Amino acid sequence: MHHCRPHMMAPIVHPTHCCQHHTFSNTVVPHIHPQHTTNVNHHNFQHVHYFPHTYSNADPTTHQHFQAGKPCCD
Secondary structure, three states: OOOOOOOOOOOOOOOOOOOOOOOOOOOOOOOOOOOOOOOOOOOOOOOOOOOOOOOOOOOOOOOOOOOOOOOOOO
């Protein structure tokens, strides 16, 4: 038996399929924002002015003298 070699065709080359492998790294950049708090304690003096007031009563008395006629003996 005689076997014939199969006929070989030229290979078909497809476009290259590109794959990507990504790696990531993190870099921390510190940002410093200084703060300061000042406690201001205010003290207020409240000057309260008083005006005490007193009352009094006055009862003036008047006298009137009338002469009704003349005395008999002068």
